[in-house]
Amino acid sequence: MASETQSLGFIGGGQMAEALIKGILAADLYRAEQLMVAEPHGPRREELAERHGVTVHAEAGPLLAACPVLILAVKPQVVAAVLEHYSGQLGKDHLLISIAAGITLTFMEERLAPAPVRVIRVMPNTPALVLAAASALSPGRHAREEDLQLARRIFAAVGEAVVLEEKLLDAVTGLSGSGPAYVFTFLEALIDAGVKVGLSREVAEQLARQTILGSVRLALATPEKNPAALRAMVTSPGGTTIAGLHVLEKGGFRGLVMDAVEAATQRSVELGRG
Ligand SMILES: NC(=O)c1ccc[n+]([C@@H]2O[C@H](COP(=O)([O-])OP(=O)(O)OC[C@H]3O[C@@H](n4cnc5c(N)ncnc54)[C@H](OP(=O)(O)O)[C@@H]3O)[C@@H](O)[C@H]2O)c1
Structure with missing residues (x-):
């Protein structure tokens, strides 16, 4: 009914x-x-x-x-x-x-x-x-x-x-409207990175897709843990993950994501006026 x-x-x-x-x-x-x-x-x-x-x-x-x-x-x-x-x-x-x-x-x-x-x-x-x-x-x-x-x-x-x-x-457009494109870009980059460190493209694609899906599902399944806590869970002292994260931080990854959302928001404002 x-x-x-x-x-x-x-x-x-x-x-x-x-x-x-x-x-x-x-x-x-x-x-x-x-x-x-x-x-x-x-x-x-x-x-x-x-x-x-x-x-x-x-x-x-x-x-x-x-x-x-x-x-x-x-x-x-x-x-x-x-x-x-x-x-x-x-x-x-x-x-x-x-x-x-x-x-x-x-x-x-x-x-x-x-x-x-x-x-x-x-x-x-x-x-x-x-x-x-x-x-x-x-x-x-x-x-x-x-x-x-x-x-x-x-x-x-x-x-x-x-x-x-x-x-x-406009902010919604910058975040969730354009967001899938940011995520696909990250997915693509992760696949290429896998190929760079010696994986076949097929395997890199399979692992990269599942990693993003699994990470989001884990975040949804554990709402009591914020993303920082989930990240800390896989970041052991002197380990592999912190070595990778260090490179992302040096490259200004978070600032870049913020700039991307801000630029898309601004573009939405301009298009709305036009
Ligand atoms: N796709 C997305 O992810 C997404 C996300 C956010 C918002 N939107 C919005 O959702 C809207 C629809 O997007 P869509 O991807 O579904 O577009 P779409 O696949 O092109 O569908 C629009 C349909 O409406 C038909 N149409 C045109 N004039 C009509 C009329 N006078 N009466 C009845 N039907 C008519 C179109 O025919 P013709 O091909 O002949 O024009 C077309 O088949 C858009 O305004 C878009 O901005 C889409």
Whole structure:
């Protein structure tokens, strides 16, 4: 028995929409019959209907009529056109949850005015594709507490979700939005390092991947220990790990990570202004 009773519509049936559909169905939040997707590509519509049993349409009109809650999952550059096209049909009874990167609440609310559409902006990240997203949610001026709770349940179905003021979403973009790319860069570097010290690429890849996965799982399984305590556990006096850590510290590893997050945050601020 699904916990939500109304229908949920997705405007845009791409990668992120599919990840959310998977998570929502796996969490039994909605039944497939309650999910509707508007997607312009016929083959993609068929794929979504076949894989998940959702109802598909070529455009969003039928969704607006049937779904009080809509997830806007189109690329950021088409958000303005979509909102302008449907603004007359969106009203106070709709909750619009946007995942379009960099599109502000004000931008959306202005295009929907004078209708007081309840809008929530979400910044998820790519691990949503494996139901392990880190998402931050910010409510618009007309959104109610229950809207936020519902959006939170939806994004908790594909990972972790936090509620923050919109002005912090640039920092979220710098940390968890861009974060997977930093981690992949670290993973790549670890693999190359393994090759440099004589391991085959295949073995280096296997060991490096599992090391990152295992370390994160260990951190999650032992919340009483902060990362410094976990690091100390594997750093014996005069041992191998401290020799490696010494090189990272000399190279300014932590400062570099902080600078990277700060630069990405700043870039998000600039793009938001642009
Ligand atoms: N992927 C991520 O990890 C990630 C992370 C954070 C945020 N986001 C945000 O999530 C949003 C979706 O990303 P995505 O990766 O899922 O993109 P995507 O795979 O390109 O999916 C968007 C889909 O919406 C369709 N579409 C375009 N105009 C439409 C309209 N008027 N009505 C209905 N559907 C329409 C697109 O068709 P066309 O191909 O014809 O345009 C496409 O199939 C983006 O705004 C992105 O910023 C994504």
